Amino acid sequence: xxxxxxxxxxxxxxxxxPVLTGIDLExxxxxxxxxxxxxxxxKSTLLRAMAEDLAPLAxxxxxxxxxxxxxxxxxxxxxxxxxxxxxxxxFPFTVHExxxxxxxxxxxxxxxxxxxxxxxxxxxxxxxxxxxxxxxxSGGEQQRVQLARVLCQLLHRAPEEPLDGRLLLLDEPSAAxxxxxxxxxxxxxxxxxxxxxxxxxxxxxxxxxxxxADRLLVLADGRCRAIDTPAALxxxxxxxxxxxxxxxxxxxxxxxxxxxxxxA
Numbered sequence: 001x002x003x004x005x006x007x008x009x010x011x012x013x014x015x016x017x018p019v020l021t022g023i024d025l026e027x028x029x030x031x032x033x034x035x036x037x038x039x040x041x042x043k044s045t046l047l048r049a050m051a052e053d054l055a056p057l058a059x060x061x062x063x064x065x066x067x068x069x070x071x072x073x074x075x076x077x078x079x080x081x082x083x084x085x086x087x088x089x090x091f092p093f094t095v096h097e098x099x100x101x102x103x104x105x106x107x108x109x110x111x112x113x114x115x116x117x118x119x120x121x122x123x124x125x126x127x128x129x130x131x132x133x134x135x136x137x138s139g140g141e142q143q144r145v146q147l148a149r150v151l152c153q154l155l156h157r158a159p160e161e162p163l164d165g166r167l168l169l170l171d172e173p174s175a176a177x178x179x180x181x182x183x184x185x186x187x188x189x190x191x192x193x194x195x196x197x198x199x200x201x202x203x204x205x206x207x208x209x210x211x212x213a214d215r216l217l218v219l220a221d222g223r224c225r226a227i228d229t230p231a232a233l234x235x236x237x238x239x240x241x242x243x244x245x246x247x248x249x250x251x252x253x254x255x256x257x258x259x260x261x262x263x264a
Contacts, residue, residue, distance in 0.1 A: 001028045004167060004198045005050065005068075009059035012042075012049040018057055019045040020222050027200065029164055032193050034213030035202040036233070038243055041219040043202040044085060047169045050200060051082035064165055077105035081150040082169040087142070089134055095121075095145050096130040102152035112157050119159035120148040123188055125181060139176040147173060147185070154197065164196030171202050186212055206260040210234055211252075218242065234258035 005027040013019040020042040027033055035043040048054040049061065052068050061068040063080065071079075081102070089098065099120055103113045121127040124144040129137065134145060147170075154166045170189075174182050182205075189199055189212055203209040209216070210230040218225040218233060220242060226233055236249045239260065246263035 001030070003027065004029045004031075004064060004165065006062045007050075007059065010046075010049060010056055010061065011058040012045050012054055012056050016057065018222065020049070020219070023059070023224055025217060025224075025227070027167075027198050029198055030193050030196045032189060032199045032201070032212050032214050034209040034216045034230070035200065035219065036206070036209065036216045036242075037219035037225075042222045043219055044171050046217075046219070047082065047171050047200065047202060048084075050167070051080060051169050052076060053082065063167070074105045077153065078156065079165060080167045080169070081153040083146055083150045083171060083173055085171045085175065087146045092133050092135055094130065095126060095132050095134055095137070098134045098145055099126075099148045099152050102149040105153065106156060108157045116152050116155045116157075116159060117148075119155075120152040123151060123184075124148040125184060140178060140181065143173070143176050144181060147188075151188070151192075154192075160195075162196050163192060166197045168192060168197055168199045169201075170199065172204065173201060174203060174205055174208060182208060206234065206239075210257045210259065211255065230258055234260060236263075 003026045007023055007025040010023040011018045011021045023046065035046065037043055045054065049056055063071060096117060099117050100113065121130055124147050126144050126148055129141060134142060150168065154163060154168060155161060174185055177185060186208060193199055213230055215227060216230055216233050217227050234249055236247055239247045248261045248263045249258050252259050
């Protein structure tokens with residue numbers, strides 16, 4: 001298993017004021033890494049730094065053995081896709097047009113682009129929305145359309161091609177999704193990882209995060225508290241200290257991964 005993203009001594013923030021300090025990480029090809037921590041811990045800031053959307057204040061990020069900042073934007077966009085917490089679009093684009101935006105870094109041709117947009121719409125259960133105006137959709141529908149856009153961006157020529165060397169960054173992708181589409185999201189993340197795509201995602205839903213992540217990176221007060229498996233970190237003692245509240249933890253009755261509940 002090879003390292004796709006290497007981070008050393010990363011500090012990042014705004015106006016010269018660090019939100020994150022001293023982050024070290026090696027992300028492997030095909031790995032799903034979950035970001036865990038209280039509000040304001042720096043999860044979104046870390047994702048933005050990984051996407052080269054935020055320049056580091058200190059430290060380094062290397063993608064596929066090359067400094068992330070040295071990648072030409074179009075080349076980086078063909079390999080790294082980022083879905084932020086909120087995606088604002090004021091123009092009355094159709095859903096098909098929004099998803100087609102993911103094809104802008106590519107030169108695969110219109111026939112391939114159309115096939116990949118159709119595949120991304122199908123993966124996110126938005127095919128029936130293709131002709132609708134994006135601005136008139138519900139919050140959950142808009143979230144699925146944006147997910148389709150970044151999925152479309154990761155592909156080059158064919159829906160089932162290998163995805164080694166690609167990186168998908170997801171910031172609260174399950175926000176506003178109902179249970180059916182949360183399951184669809186989970187299935188999609190697992191499928192991408194099985195095909196070699198590395199995924200970093202931040203989720204407030206600890207149970208969904210536990211079911212998906214190979215490892216968790218825990219942030220608190222802008223620093224890394226721990227990096228380990230969900231089984232090692234999602235314990236009553238550790239989570240109680242991290243979030244400052246009582247929680248109950250039990251293994252999933254079928255899958256075995258930890259499930260977290262309020263200790264009411």
